[in-house]
Amino acid sequence: MKCEHPDCGAEADILFYCRYCGGSFCVNHRDSNMHKCSPQQKSEQTTGTSPEEAVKQFVYRAAQAAQQAQAQQQPTPVTFASEEEQKKYIEQRLVKSSGLFSLGSELVDIIFGFALIVLVFGFFQYFYREDNKWWGFLLSAVLVGTAFLPHELAHKIVAMMRGQFARYILWVRGMMFTLLTLIIGIGLIVPGFVAIVPMSKQMDKRDIGLVSLAGPATNAVIGLVSIIFGFLTHYGVIPLAGLAASPNIFILIAQFNALIALFNCLPVWQLDGAKILKWNKIIYFVLVAINVAIAIPTFILNPGFLNVT
Numbered sequence: 001m002k003c004e005h006p007d008c009g010a011e012a013d014i015l016f017y018c019r020y021c022g023g024s025f026c027v028n029h030r031d032s033n034m035h036k037c038s039p040q041q042k043s044e045q046t047t048g049t050s051p052e053e054a055v056k057q058f059v060y061r062a063a064q065a066a067q068q069a070q071a072q073q074q075p076t077p078v079t080f081a082s083e084e085e086q087k088k089y090i091e092q093r094l095v096k097s098s099g100l101f102s103l104g105s106e107l108v109d110i111i112f113g114f115a116l117i118v119l120v121f122g123f124f125q126y127f128y129r130e131d132n133k134w135w136g137f138l139l140s141a142v143l144v145g146t147a148f149l150p151h152e153l154a155h156k157i158v159a160m161m162r163g164q165f166a167r168y169i170l171w172v173r174g175m176m177f178t179l180l181t182l183i184i185g186i187g188l189i190v191p192g193f194v195a196i197v198p199m200s201k202q203m204d205k206r207d208i209g210l211v212s213l214a215g216p217a218t219n220a221v222i223g224l225v226s227i228i229f230g231f232l233t234h235y236g237v238i239p240l241a242g243l244a245a246s247p248n249i250f251i252l253i254a255q256f257n258a259l260i261a262l263f264n265c266l267p268v269w270q271l272d273g274a275k276i277l278k279w280n281k282i283i284y285f286v287l288v289a290i291n292v293a294i295a296i297p298t299f300i301l302n303p304g305f306l307n308v309t
């Protein structure tokens with residue numbers, strides 16, 4: 001099966017049926033605002049105006065009927081007895097989709113995906129640091145646990161709250177990018193992502209906006225709390241000693257959260273920022289402003305970021 005987006009045509013085992021235009025699209029183009037969605041209902045609402053209109057509509061309907069006859073050769077859409085059954089079906093198709101894979105359960109996938117991120121970051125610390133080489137893996141685990149993981153889980157939780165199916169799944173190409181990053185030192189670290197599939201209703205701009213906002217907004221909240229502890233410990237109001245003190249672990253957590261939020265706020269590709277901006281410009285700029293406000297003091301207090309000596 002092929003994605004019907006003209007610039008895509010990706011071969012996919014799982015395609016999403018758009019109930020507005022009746023097209024089938026890949027994960028990236030399934031939302032009605034990701035493809036040129038022209039609802040068919042429009043033509044049916046404007047029935048019987050002029051003879052020319054009637055002829056046009058007749059031709060249009062005939063073309064549609066032909067299309068539908070073709071479509072019927074494909075497997076018919078499945079109906080479900082319960083929501084649980086629908087979720088099970090979506091899960092099965094998602095896991096079997098080309099380009100995605102699962103090690104069994106979602107929890108195992110999450111642990112594997114995030115362990116890979118810890119390894120990649122830890123590996124760099126191991127090579128760049130002169131002393132405490134293994135400290136990098138510990139630091140990576142802290143940063144992944146306080147920034148990456150909350151970001152992804154926030155997407156999942158909000159999607160589920162909005163009535164969608166959401167599951168973290170490993171992504172073959174993303175894992176290859178991640179391993180490549182390990183070798184050449186720069187690249188993309190995305191072993192998996194939260195796949196979201198519409199259940200009862202198609203997601204509108206607001207749904208997509210809220211689900212996208214959840215990730216960077218979570219980073220902003222964690223960043224704000226951490227920067228407060230960062231200030232308090234940096235200026236000695238609260239004492240901080242040992243490994244956590246050099247560099248200040250709270251400032252690092254704030255820095256990392258702000259950077260992840262700001263990267264994901266870039267209004268390009270399929271990043272969170274593009275979807276938030278499409279939904280609400282004010283929320284987008286407030287979100288970016290908060291994360292910039294967190295990032296600036298962290299770089300003043302810890303200019304070296306991860307390259308600590």
Ligand SMILES: [Zn+2]
Pocket residue numbers: 003004005008009010025026027028029
């Ligand atoms: Zn596509």
Ligand SMILES: [Zn+2]
Pocket residue numbers: 018019020021022023031032035036037038
């Ligand atoms: Zn559509």
Ligand SMILES: [Zn+2]
Pocket residue numbers: 151155212215216264272
């Ligand atoms: Zn995100």
